Amino acid sequence: xxxLLAIWKSETMTVPESLGVAVVGILxxxxxxxxxxxxIIILSKLIGFFTSKKKGASQPDPIASPVPAGVPLPDxxxxxxxxxxxxxxxxxxAIMAIVSNESGIPLNRLSFKSIKLLExx
Amino acid sequence: xxxxxxxxxxxxxWNSSGFAGITWQNGVMILVSFVFLFLAIKKKFEPLxxxxxxxxxxxxxxxxxxxMADPAGLMTDLPPGAVREPWYHDGVxxxxxxxxxxxxxxxxxxxxxxxxxxxxxxxxxPVSLLLGAAxxxxxxxxxxxxxxxxxxxxxxxxxxxxxxxxxIGGADGxxxxxxxxxxxxxxxxxxxxxxxxxxxxxxxxxPPIMKALTTEKERKVEMKQLRxxxxxxxxxxxxxxxxxxxxxxxxxxxLIGFLMLGNLFKECGVTERLSDTAQNSLINxxxxxxxxxxxxxxxxxxxxxxxxxxxxxxGLMAFCFSTVGGVLFGKLLYLITGGKINPLxxxxxxxxxxxxxxxxxxxxxxxxPKNFLLMHAMGxxxxxxxxxxxxxxxxxxxxxx
Numbered sequence: 001x002x003x004l005l006a007i008w009k010s011e012t013m014t015v016p017e018s019l020g021v022a023v024v025g026i027l028x029x030x031x032x033x034x035x036x037x038x039x040i041i042i043l044s045k046l047i048g049f050f051t052s053k054k055k056g057a058s059q060p061d062p063i064a065s066p067v068p069a070g071v072p073l074p075d076x077x078x079x080x081x082x083x084x085x086x087x088x089x090x091x092x093x094a095i096m097a098i099v100s101n102e103s104g105i106p107l108n109r110l111s112f113k114s115i116k117l118l119e120x121x
Numbered sequence: 122x123x124x125x126x127x128x129x130x131x132x133x134x135w136n137s138s139g140f141a142g143i144t145w146q147n148g149v150m151i152l153v154s155f156v157f158l159f160l161a162i163k164k165k166f167e168p169l170x171x172x173x174x175x176x177x178x179x180x181x182x183x184x185x186x187x188x189m190a191d192p193a194g195l196m197t198d199l200p201p202g203a204v205r206e207p208w209y210h211d212g213v214x215x216x217x218x219x220x221x222x223x224x225x226x227x228x229x230x231x232x233x234x235x236x237x238x239x240x241x242x243x244x245x246x247p248v249s250l251l252l253g254a255a256x257x258x259x260x261x262x263x264x265x266x267x268x269x270x271x272x273x274x275x276x277x278x279x280x281x282x283x284x285x286x287x288x289i290g291g292a293d294g295x296x297x298x299x300x301x302x303x304x305x306x307x308x309x310x311x312x313x314x315x316x317x318x319x320x321x322x323x324x325x326x327x328p329p330i331m332k333a334l335t336t337e338k339e340r341k342v343e344m345k346q347l348r349x350x351x352x353x354x355x356x357x358x359x360x361x362x363x364x365x366x367x368x369x370x371x372x373x374x375x376l377i378g379f380l381m382l383g384n385l386f387k388e389c390g391v392t393e394r395l396s397d398t399a400q401n402s403l404i405n406x407x408x409x410x411x412x413x414x415x416x417x418x419x420x421x422x423x424x425x426x427x428x429x430x431x432x433x434x435x436g437l438m439a440f441c442f443s444t445v446g447g448v449l450f451g452k453l454l455y456l457i458t459g460g461k462i463n464p465l466x467x468x469x470x471x472x473x474x475x476x477x478x479x480x481x482x483x484x485x486x487x488x489x490p491k492n493f494l495l496m497h498a499m500g501x502x503x504x505x506x507x508x509x510x511x512x513x514x515x516x517x518x519x520x521x522x
Binding site for chain 2: 012013014015017018019021022023025026028029030032033034035036037038039040041043044047048051090094097101104
């Protein structure tokens with residue numbers, strides 16, 4: 001700490017002093033971001049806990065609930081046809097997964113008609 | 122009108138023209154600006170930044186045009202005995218440059234970046250934050266090397282200059298500009314140019330390092346799909362990050378504050394117009410002014426020095442060691458998690474968003490075509506933005522006396 005204070009006040013620096021600054025610097029960045037990571041994990045757990053509690057409290061009465069108009073497919077199944085125009089299957093799969101992830105709608109509730117590669121004009 | 126008076130008039134016109142006042146340094150810098158314009162327009166080499174920067178170099182090196190003149194002494198010391206003129210007599214670029222000098226432009230750019238950034242992958246996998254921290258290693262290695270090189274008389278970096286050069290390793294243009302404008306404004310031009318040039322060269326710089334430091338088995342690791350992040354988490358994240366970082370390291374507050382404000386505009390769902398402005402019109406306007414004025418700081422007399430070559434070399438070192446830090450930490454996580462983390466995502470911890478994440482994705486697919494590392498790499502990538510801002514905050518705290 002004394003060394004850091006001396007560096008703070010000094011106009012020049014030796015290589016060992018710069019090594020000290022570098023070590024302290026990288027440790028500060030690591031510690032701060034590790035602290036943030038822990039904070040985010042705790043926050044996620046808390047939000048997850050309260051969300052599940054809220055969902056549990058507002059669970060509708062199974063007898064009173066109306067029958068949904070369209071019954072979704074099981075998570076592992078999908079159906080229908082999809083036109084791929086100049087797009088390979090892995091790319092199409094990735095696009096569908098991204099759309100599902102970004103929209104928050106499970107893949108088995110989404111309907112894709114076609115995926116087409118657009119050329120730059 | 123006789124012959125002598127015509128000659129006198131022509132001599133007067135010649136003497137007041139730029140041709141009479143041009144120095145060899147101006148000439149070289151004008152040629153440099155032509156090369157940059159060629160690279161930007163023909164080779165599409167970071168054109169959105171390089172065109173304004175290159176034209177700024179051209180503007181500032183036009184002799185007698187005075188676009189960066191400062192007779193009011195707003196930002197430079199007046200010569201002894203000179204009379205201080207009103208502020209509106211300063212060159213137009215000098216006045217716009219006040220936005221760089223005062224940190225307004227880098228902060229507004231950070232707001233735009235925040236409005237464009239999805240922190241979802243980071244929230245889904247908070248360990249990415251550690252990769253973003255480890256990939257700042259290059260900053261500190263370059264700092265040590267710069268101090269060591271400073272013992273060479275022709276170079277002679279002060280600690281403030283060494284810190285400004287080292288921040289190039291953060292791979293973040295606005296951060297590098299902010300630190301350099303505070304600690305070593307005389308070096309802002311070469312530092313900004315080096316930072317943006319290396320960011321454009323990431324697809325060339327990183328892959329050999331990634332390959333050298335990882336085994337084929339590690340590069341083939343498939344990472345499991347990230348969990349879905351709730352809207353509440355995304356809204357709370359910018360607020361929490363700003364409060365935590367600003368309390369721990371207040372000198373990082375301007376950059377992190379504007380980054381998180383932009384992100385809150387994006388995520389809160391009730392400020393779509395503000396988010397749209399921040400990530401489109403505003404960032405474009407500020408980029409024009411920042412790019413042009415940063416280019417205009419590349420004055421021939423200051424730029425063509427041995428120090429500039431040293432900056433270019435140290436910037437490359439900083440970039441390489443930052444990649445090394447990220448990949449090595451990725452390897453550590455690979456070991457700790459029993460092979461669940463692909464070390465290639467570590468290189469994305471340098472903050473160049475989204476270029477570095479794309480490099481991780483491309484390299485990962487070379488060794489395992491079924492591999493989709495992009496979202497995981499984006500987590501490390503956006504963590505790098507926070508990491509470089511924290512590193513900048515530390516350097517400003519240490520050297521911003």
